[in-house]
Amino acid sequence: MNRFCKKNVRWILGVSLFFNILLAGVVCFYEIRTHNVQEMLTVLGWCNMDEKQRSGHYFIVDWAACVKKLNYKADVAFFGNSITANSNFQNYFTDIKIAEFGLHGDRVDGMIRRLPMLQSVNPDKIFVMAGINDLHRSSPETIVERYDKLLTLIHDSLPNAKIYVQSILPVNRVKEKLYASNDVIKETNVLIEECAKKHNCKFIDLNSVYIENGVLPDSLSFDGVHLTQPAYGRWAKVIKPYIYE
Known part of the structure; x- marks a missing residue:
């Protein structure tokens, strides 16, 4: 050279x-x-992160404090991910006060961090749905360990509230291949039901309400995962007895 x-x-x-x-x-x-890199590594389970350093921590705390000052008391709260976020159960149960805490893309760990929001409205009944987003990268056993922690914390922070645990809904992987198979979802639901019984929570099987020929049908979903608005009518019909018991 x-x-x-x-x-x-x-x-x-x-x-x-x-x-x-x-x-x-x-x-x-x-x-x-x-702290985005550290937060990503924490999600992957490669390190631990101080809760106060997580993105959104102070937003959650401050938001909950603001709502609490309004003295808003909910009869029923729905707590979950985007499937809960897309719902509007107040339209089905107009005679009671409903608070809906659904967040797109949320996992069980994220719901644990959002507990102050749930506590801020002090609901009499809580309908929980979680797990579908966790199945991207976690086993059913790992998810249920987190679920166990979530239910423990809800019981501890809202001891007078009655908790209803709802199953993970089926998916249609022809439309959406990123999510777990319905066999894995079924396996996870079995473990979630056992976890619910351990905590003396009523388990509500919504999976069987929506699954047809082994999948979530096109008529009930616009993308293979999320429900159409009319499809929430099935959900409302199933939970109605528990809403009013």
């Missing part, structure tokens, strides 16, 4: 090293400010 080529190689390596150091500095600064 001639002197000119060697000089160019050294220059390229020097520039590359400079930009790599600069990039590493930007990433470190961003992580110090946001």
Whole structure:
């Protein structure tokens, strides 16, 4: 290699090293400010993260404190992920006060962090649905360990509330392949039911209400996972006796 080529190689390596150091500095600064990398590693189970450093922690706490000051008392609360978020059970049960705490993409751990929201309305009854998003990267056994913690914390923080645990709904993997198979969902629901019984919670099997020919049918879902608005009528019919008992 001639002197000119060697000089160019050294220059390229020097520039590359400079930009790599600069990039590493930007990433470190961003992580110090946001903790997004640490939060991702915590979700994957590779490290533990102080709860107060998690994104949204103070939003949840402050939001719950604000609602609590309003002295809003809910008769019934629904607690879950996007399937709960897309519902509007107040339309089905107009004579009672309902609070819905669904969050798109939420997992059981996320619901544990959102407990202050649930506590802020001090509901008499709580309908819980969780687990479908956890199945992206966790086993049924791991999910139920988290579920056990969730139910324990709800009992401890809202001892007078009656808790109803609802099964994970079926999916249609022809439309949406990212979610677990219905066989895995069925296995998880068995474990969730056992967990519910352990905590003296009523288990409500919604899976069998929606599954047809082994899948969630197109007529009840717009994407293979989430329900159409009319499909919530089946859900409301199943839980009506528990709403008014």
